[in-house]
Amino acid sequence: MPKNTAPVAYDSKIEGNVTFTKLDAAINWMRSNSLWPMPMGLACCGIELMATGASRFDISRFGMEVMRFSPRQSDVMIVAGTVTYKMALAVKRIYDQMVEPKWVIAMGACASSGGMYRSYAVLQGIDQLLPVDVYISGCPPRPEALLEGLMKLQNKIETEQSFVEQKKALLSKIK
């Protein structure tokens, strides 16, 4: 080892290949750093979503670049754009086809609240049909805002206690 190299914090001789952590923390770490988005691009927000995936903004820095155009292979649906009533149940059907665990991001004003479309044809927010985890403001939001929203979702996932809750549910059954 060269003399001026700093010692590595992880000592493989002592610790071997074992790391101690909580199961929930490990699960959340894995889930939050490999989000596979389902791009539900419905309007101009979809263009910003594409820009976020392209080289300038580089979504893969955060481990979310694997956009799948199949709900069965993705775990976070990014609803990007105006959800018309005609499209609404199709969005719901696609969401239903995603496997658990799954999350939803409402990207932009239209997906969050109907936006400027106070209209007979537009659903006033996708949260009327799906459980939304993160709302992103903007019309459309800049790619930075989408990335921030995805990072907010990562933070949210890191606080989940799926294993603890499973255990609690099992215990209450036994009692």
Place this chain on the structure above:
Amino acid sequence: MNSTEAADTLGARFENSIISTVNFRNEISIKIKLEQSFEILSYCKEKLNFDYLVDITAVDNLGNDPRYEVVYEIYSYQNGCHLRLKTGVIESDREAISVVDLWPTANWHEREAYDMLGVTFKGHPDMRRILMWEGYPYYPLRKDFPLAGKASEMPDVAFSESVPLNGGPFVTSPCSASTDKREPRSREIIS
């Protein structure tokens, strides 16, 4: 041939079928009788070389008779001139005559007019809704349809609800006042 000459030719040829001709800033609008509308439009296309149908739309003049007005915007690439033809459609009938046989592009335009205002087109090969879903019970661009929309339900197809307008609709008024006076976001700011 320019628009004026085309309008004069039409006026001479279909004297009894033309109700009025209006020239507003060199845009000519001709009101024609519904019964002869196909014949006149056919003449425009075949003899006056109006080869391009720009748009078909309909207008709801609620309270007037006839209530609806179907508007044809036609253009001639050959002569570089434009003409607007209008024909009235009465409420009890609600049927205009399709021009799909003249310009195939009329197909979707007429479907849109049907979808938004409920005016059907006689002779149309596929008179279905185009924007709203099949089974939607209203015609949303009619004047008696509320801006907020109405609730409807088609199981497994689509639903709709009337939207909260929160005191709206809000329109921009031209004046030199500040933005919150010119473009109010709520009634509170107006008063």
